[in-house]
Amino acid sequence: MESQDLRNVGLKVTLPRLKVLEILETTKQRHMSAEDVYKALLEMGEEIGLATVYRVLTQFQGAGLVSRLSIDDGHAVFELEDGTHHDHLLCVRCHQIEEFIDEVIEQRQRAIALEKGFEMTDHSLYIYGICQKCRQDKD
Amino acid sequence: MESQDLRNVGLKVTLPRLKVLEILETTKQRHMSAEDVYKALLEMGEEIGLATVYRVLTQFQGAGLVSRLSIDDGHAVFELEDGTHHDHLLCVRCHQIEEFIDEVIEQRQRAIALEKGFEMTDHSLYIYGICQKCRQDKD
DNA sequence: ATATAAATGAAAACCTTTCTCATTTACACC
DNA sequence: GGTGTAAATGAGAAAGGTTTTCATTTATAT
Ligand SMILES: [Mn+2]
Ligand SMILES: [Mn+2]
Ligand SMILES: [Zn+2]
Ligand SMILES: [Zn+2]
Numbered sequence: 041m042e043s044q045d046l047r048n049v050g051l052k053v054t055l056p057r058l059k060v061l062e063i064l065e066t067t068k069q070r071h072m073s074a075e076d077v078y079k080a081l082l083e084m085g086e087e088i089g090l091a092t093v094y095r096v097l098t099q100f101q102g103a104g105l106v107s108r109l110s111i112d113d114g115h116a117v118f119e120l121e122d123g124t125h126h127d128h129l130l131c132v133r134c135h136q137i138e139e140f141i142d143e144v145i146e147q148r149q150r151a152i153a154l155e156k157g158f159e160m161t162d163h164s165l166y167i168y169g170i171c172q173k174c175r176q177d178k179d
Numbered sequence: 180m181e182s183q184d185l186r187n188v189g190l191k192v193t194l195p196r197l198k199v200l201e202i203l204e205t206t207k208q209r210h211m212s213a214e215d216v217y218k219a220l221l222e223m224g225e226e227i228g229l230a231t232v233y234r235v236l237t238q239f240q241g242a243g244l245v246s247r248l249s250i251d252d253g254h255a256v257f258e259l260e261d262g263t264h265h266d267h268l269l270c271v272r273c274h275q276i277e278e279f280i281d282e283v284i285e286q287r288q289r290a291i292a293l294e295k296g297f298e299m300t301d302h303s304l305y306i307y308g309i310c311q312k313c314r315q316d317k318d
Numbered sequence: 319a320t321a322t323a324a325a326t327g328a329a330a331a332c333c334t335t336t337c338t339c340a341t342t343t344a345c346a347c348c
Numbered sequence: 349g350g351t352g353t354a355a356a357t358g359a360g361a362a363a364g365g366t367t368t369t370c371a372t373t374t375a376t377a378t
Contacts, residue, residue: 052375054325074366089327094366096325112303114253114334114365129297138295145287149306152279157311158268164251165304167288172296191344193356213335228358233335235356253334253365 049103056088060096064106064120071109071117071137112166127164131171138171188242195227199235203245203259210248210256210267210276249303266303270310277310 042061043053051057063080064072072080078093097118100106106118109128117137127145129138145165153160181200182192190196202219203211211219217232236257239245245257248267256276266284268277284304292299 052324054375056326087327091328091367092326098367110251110253112249114249116365129292129295131297132300138297140291140295142287142291145284148281148284148287152281153268153306153308156268156277156279157314158270158277158306158308159314160306160308161271162307163305164307165288166302167292167297167299168301168303169292169297169299175296175298191355193344195357226358228360230336230359231357237336255334 045105049105051099051103055086056092057096057099059084059086059088060093060100061105064118071119073115073117077118109166110164112168127166129167129169129171131174132168133170133174136171136173184244188244190238190242194225195231196235196238198223198225198227199232199239200244203257210258212254212256216257251305251307266305268306268308268310270313271307272309272313275310275312 042058042065045061046053046057059081060077063077063084067080069076074090074093074097077097078088078090081088081093097106097108101108101118104121107121109117109119111117111130124141125146126139126141129140130136149163150160181197181204184200185192185196198220199216202216202223206219208215213229213232213236216236217227217229220227220232236245236247240247240257243260246260248256248258250256250269263280264285265278265280268279269275288302289299
């Protein structure tokens, strides 16, 4: 049960938090905006305010339950944290998101930070492009 | 003279465009937000509206005179285009920006896009961290 | 059950960026 | 050098995603 997940990270067990967690765990799309989550809640019959959705997602991020991607167009999407770091490919046509891991890139990033005297705290890498399906549909 | 630079890219020579170009060429900080440029203009005694600064910077970008970076916090910064693609390291303390080029990373990105069937149109890579100076100051 | 601190909903505020529209300006032409 | 016309500008409004405010509701410790 998710109640324990919430208590484990020091959050009180409330209906909005349980429902948001449920959405994230059961929805087919792994990457969701706050608006996506909000709409999914409405469809589910839960009248939870958008402000609360934002608050809950931000708390989840702080608690390490979800991570937030900041897409170029000033739009954030959230995904359940699974412990494995990965980066993203984004289709500029259909907005589909794919994930990838590349240890060579990770390594080079660490080397560059070191070279420049930076203590790396984070990094973000997005590859933008046109996905296979969109390229077939028409170009 | 910059007038010719503007004509070369098909832009009429106007005072706002000349002054914005002058700021970008003479300021010590290579990476500037629209607000930064706007303030620099005010200090220079030029009363150019912020909307115009945004318009001019966007036109310059379209013309290939400047490039725009989208930083994580939904903030854009502009820099004079010098023809060489590069990526950025950002200090999360003092917001200093450093640049780097890494052909290994560039190559891997192309390979990943290919692997996933994406036609890459762009990519953005930011390494966040604490710069050398900020680490010395106190940690 | 009760008290208390925390969480919520609704709406307003925020912040950066873009748009609207009346006014000004650049530049081609005479 | 004037003139006409389309383009550029400034001020402010609007946009759009996100955060804040504040009165009300809720979770949890006692
Ligand atoms: Mn992901
Ligand atoms: Mn740069
Ligand atoms: Zn696509
Ligand atoms: Zn620093």
